[in-house]
Amino acid sequence: MVDIREYSEFLEHGNLQNLIDTLKDQGYRCIGPVTKDGAIVYEDVDNVAQLPFGIHDVQQPGSYRLEEYDNRVNTNNVNTGRYFAWANGPQNLKPLLFLPREKIWSASKNADGSLGFEAAPASAKPTAVLGVRACDAAALDLLDKHYLQPDNPDPLYQQRRKNLLLVGVNCTRPAATCFCVSTGDGPQVRKGVDIVLSELDNGFLVKALSDTGRAIVDQLPVQEAASTQWDQAIAELEQAADQQQRKVPLRNLHTYLMAKLEHPRWSDVASRCLSCGNCTSVCPTCFCHNQVEETALDGSRTDHYRQWDSCFSKGHSYIHGIVIREETVPRYRQWLTHKFGTWHVQYGRSGCVGCGRCITWCPVGIDVTEELAALTSGVVSA
Numbered sequence: 001m002v003d004i005r006e007y008s009e010f011l012e013h014g015n016l017q018n019l020i021d022t023l024k025d026q027g028y029r030c031i032g033p034v035t036k037d038g039a040i041v042y043e044d045v046d047n048v049a050q051l052p053f054g055i056h057d058v059q060q061p062g063s064y065r066l067e068e069y070d071n072r073v074n075t076n077n078v079n080t081g082r083y084f085a086w087a088n089g090p091q092n093l094k095p096l097l098f099l100p101r102e103k104i105w106s107a108s109k110n111a112d113g114s115l116g117f118e119a120a121p122a123s124a125k126p127t128a129v130l131g132v133r134a135c136d137a138a139a140l141d142l143l144d145k146h147y148l149q150p151d152n153p154d155p156l157y158q159q160r161r162k163n164l165l166l167v168g169v170n171c172t173r174p175a176a177t178c179f180c181v182s183t184g185d186g187p188q189v190r191k192g193v194d195i196v197l198s199e200l201d202n203g204f205l206v207k208a209l210s211d212t213g214r215a216i217v218d219q220l221p222v223q224e225a226a227s228t229q230w231d232q233a234i235a236e237l238e239q240a241a242d243q244q245q246r247k248v249p250l251r252n253l254h255t256y257l258m259a260k261l262e263h264p265r266w267s268d269v270a271s272r273c274l275s276c277g278n279c280t281s282v283c284p285t286c287f288c289h290n291q292v293e294e295t296a297l298d299g300s301r302t303d304h305y306r307q308w309d310s311c312f313s314k315g316h317s318y319i320h321g322i323v324i325r326e327e328t329v330p331r332y333r334q335w336l337t338h339k340f341g342t343w344h345v346q347y348g349r350s351g352c353v354g355c356g357r358c359i360t361w362c363p364v365g366i367d368v369t370e371e372l373a374a375l376t377s378g379v380v381s382a
């Protein structure tokens with residue numbers, strides 16, 4: 001864990017543009033948080049004026065809205081509003097690496113009638129993401145475990161991952177739906193990014209975590225950080241952790257969930273669940289997909305696509321003419337037992353990083369922490 005006192009540099013708010021300019025000068029496409037359609041999402045940014053300065057989010061199960069807060073002005077008449085006083089919106093890093101839909105190969109007939117295969121080119125523009133939160137950095141580590149398995153890395157994911165630079169920002173204002181403290185993933189960005197920032201009223205404490213990050217920070221007009229700034233950042237992080245009310249009963253629920261496959265709560269939650277798949281779309285770690293062919297009418301060529309799928313779709317459990325999970329009960333059970341149970345067997349930890357998105361963006365407000373508490377009640381004390 002990086003101690004806040006190791007954040008030895010300070011970048012004033014007024015110099016944040018230098019960070020964006022430096023990234024762009026080095027050839028990076030720069031992506032950052034912007035407000036769009038009533039939410040904070042990631043888009044291309046060129047200018048700090050695009051960032052959500054003075055914006056807060058208000059999140060509850062099934063509910064999300066933004067509000068402006070009164071930007072404070074201190075005694076020196078300096079505006080002390082913040083750029084990152086919000087918790088994650090619906091987007092995460094997943095769509096940048098594991099695209100919602102992409103061609104992975106094509107096949108066509110050669111002149112001699114044989115089949116020729118062509119892999120989709122694995123090229124990616126260097127991309128920098130500004131404002132990565134601790135939960136999403138942890139989620140990326142999980143996606144890496146899946147897509148970069150040493151004996152079979154995914155070439156499209158691998159290329160994009162290699163060209164990704166991440167600027168993390170510690171969370172000081174978690175949403176009511178966040179529970180990253182209980183999963184052990186936040187609110188401080190501990191690893192997995194190149195540069196990490198901790199925002200204070202007038203600027204950012206800065207720490208480079210990689211050589212690439214160091215080379216960027218070296219070009220910024222930073223000052224030496226002061227101990228009062230460290231104290232402030234530590235106090236704000238502690239407060240952010242204390243604010244989180246939701247939690248998982250236990251980090252490893254594998255044994256408990258697998259012993260509860262016939263629990264009546266599955267029917268209860270299935271009676272509320274719409275099987276819409278919103279939860280899996282917004283989840284930064286869900287990696288399920290299906291594969292489809294788009295074939296030319298004359299049969300001369302076919303393009304093979306990979307596209308996101310979900311435990312909640314009927315087609316996802318279609319095997320040899322049978323849909324194995326026809327009803328919502330086994331679909332929800334599949335999702336929850338994999339995410340919080342069998343993921344431990346596959347990847348050595350839970351598949352949940354406590355981002356809370358599945359709670360906020362579930363149209364009927366199903367709260368995964370409540371479901372887990374009900375399923376493990378009497379077995380695990382929360």
Ligand code: SF4
Pocket residue numbers: 279282283284285339351352353354355356357358359368
């Ligand atoms: S299961 Fe829910 S809270 Fe956990 S990482 Fe996925 S979206 Fe976030």
Ligand code: SF4
Pocket residue numbers: 272273274275276277278279280312361362363364365366
């Ligand atoms: S839990 Fe909520 S978001 Fe997920 S499939 Fe059911 S209704 Fe949709």
